[in-house]
Amino acid sequence: MDYRNAVFFKRNQGQFMETPVALSDWKLTIEGLVKKNLTLSFDDIRRLPKVEIANTLECSGNSRSLLKEKASGNPWTIGGVGNAIWGGIWLKDILEKAGLKENAKHVSFEGLDKPLGSAGIKFIRSIPLEKAMAATILAYEMNGEPLPLKHGYPLRALALGWTGANCVKWLHKITVLDRPYEGFFMDKVYRVFQKGEDPKSGEVVKNIVVKSIIVEPLNGEKLPAGLVAIRGSAYAGEAGIEEVEVSVDDGRTWNPAKLIGLQQPYAWRHWEYLWDVEKKGDHSIMTRATDTKGRRQPENARWNVLGYGNNGIREHAIVVHIV
Ligand SMILES: Nc1nc2c(c(=O)[nH]1)N[C@H]1C(S)=C(S)[C@@H](COP(=O)(O)O)O[C@H]1N2
Ligand SMILES: [Mo]
Numbered sequence: 001m002d003y004r005n006a007v008f009f010k011r012n013q014g015q016f017m018e019t020p021v022a023l024s025d026w027k028l029t030i031e032g033l034v035k036k037n038l039t040l041s042f043d044d045i046r047r048l049p050k051v052e053i054a055n056t057l058e059c060s061g062n063s064r065s066l067l068k069e070k071a072s073g074n075p076w077t078i079g080g081v082g083n084a085i086w087g088g089i090w091l092k093d094i095l096e097k098a099g100l101k102e103n104a105k106h107v108s109f110e111g112l113d114k115p116l117g118s119a120g121i122k123f124i125r126s127i128p129l130e131k132a133m134a135a136t137i138l139a140y141e142m143n144g145e146p147l148p149l150k151h152g153y154p155l156r157a158l159a160l161g162w163t164g165a166n167c168v169k170w171l172h173k174i175t176v177l178d179r180p181y182e183g184f185f186m187d188k189v190y191r192v193f194q195k196g197e198d199p200k201s202g203e204v205v206k207n208i209v210v211k212s213i214i215v216e217p218l219n220g221e222k223l224p225a226g227l228v229a230i231r232g233s234a235y236a237g238e239a240g241i242e243e244v245e246v247s248v249d250d251g252r253t254w255n256p257a258k259l260i261g262l263q264q265p266y267a268w269r270h271w272e273y274l275w276d277v278e279k280k281g282d283h284s285i286m287t288r289a290t291d292t293k294g295r296r297q298p299e300n301a302r303w304n305v306l307g308y309g310n311n312g313i314r315e316h317a318i319v320v321h322i323v
Contacts, residue, residue, distance in 0.1 A: 017113055063077065091133070199305075217320050245289075246287050
């Protein structure tokens with residue numbers, strides 16, 4: 001497997017698929033508020049116009065465990081994010097083939113994976129029709145290889161620039177609805193709410209928010225004085241990255257990092273800052289990204305019960321020891 005696919009984070013609310021479905025048995029159905037139900041084979045999908053696009057996928061709860069106040073959920077630090085070039089088709093093309101009824105407003109996705117636990121709740125998610133028509137693909141390739149089993153073979157949805165929960169894997173059924181799908185994974189989780197509030201009253205987590213992460217050096221690393229290469233990624237969901245700045249003096253001064261590679265919507269951008277350090281002892285390193293819509297990371301994250309969308313500058317600071 002391509003090494004980038006091998007190291008890409010994986011996350012599942014249900015059971016992981018253990019064995020790939022035989023392509024000859026696999027079908028994608030499109031039903032609900034459409035003029036004509038469709039059943040497509042994998043070959044039918046492959047015959048549609050192909051799109052290749054770079055897109056960052058981040059778990060809604062990534063960085064949750066960096067919050068100062070504990071939040072419930074999988075204790076991610078910064079590893080719940082990855083970027084790949086995905087190949088597939090525009091969802092719009094098949095929705096147009098099926099034809100939308102006038103009251104069509106949302107599109108739900110269901111995978112082949114079995115639910116976890118005795119409640120038997122399937123991971124079914126819906127997105128607004130507008131997003132489905134404008135910027136959602138169904139991917140069958142990842143970095144030039146067939147979509148790996150752990151990432152949804154043979155086909156997954158990718159609502160471009162939106163968090164992982166909006167991107168159903170092992171896709172086999174699409175239903176067009178007149179309202180958001182109702183169920184545990186829509187109503188109880190992936191919503192931003194405070195203690196004592198009804199989860200369903202909270203906003204649904206959609207767009208990935210602007211964030212920068214440091215991947216080199218590591219938090220707590222001991223380094224000799226001299227030139228230290230500080231490197232990482234920055235991403236902003238539907239927007240591109242305009243600027244990344246680095247502070248090595250606890251936020252008193254900020255220095256622009258060099259951005260590496262292309263500026264594109266949906267895709268992350270690598271960056272680098274070469275720091276010349278002589279002073280021995282502990283130093284904090286912080287970064288802040290600004291996206292192409294002028295939004296910048298906040299000093300601290302906005303806390304919520306399930307710890308979604310942590311993009312705080314201070315939460316992502318690291319400390320290195322210069323020896
Ligand atoms: N069918 C299905 N799709 C799913 C999930 C799931 O449990 N079942 N989990 C979602 C969540 S929460 C995330 S973060 C992403 C992770 O995608 P990855 O495993 O390819 O990184 O898949 C999403 N799609
Ligand atoms: Mo997730």
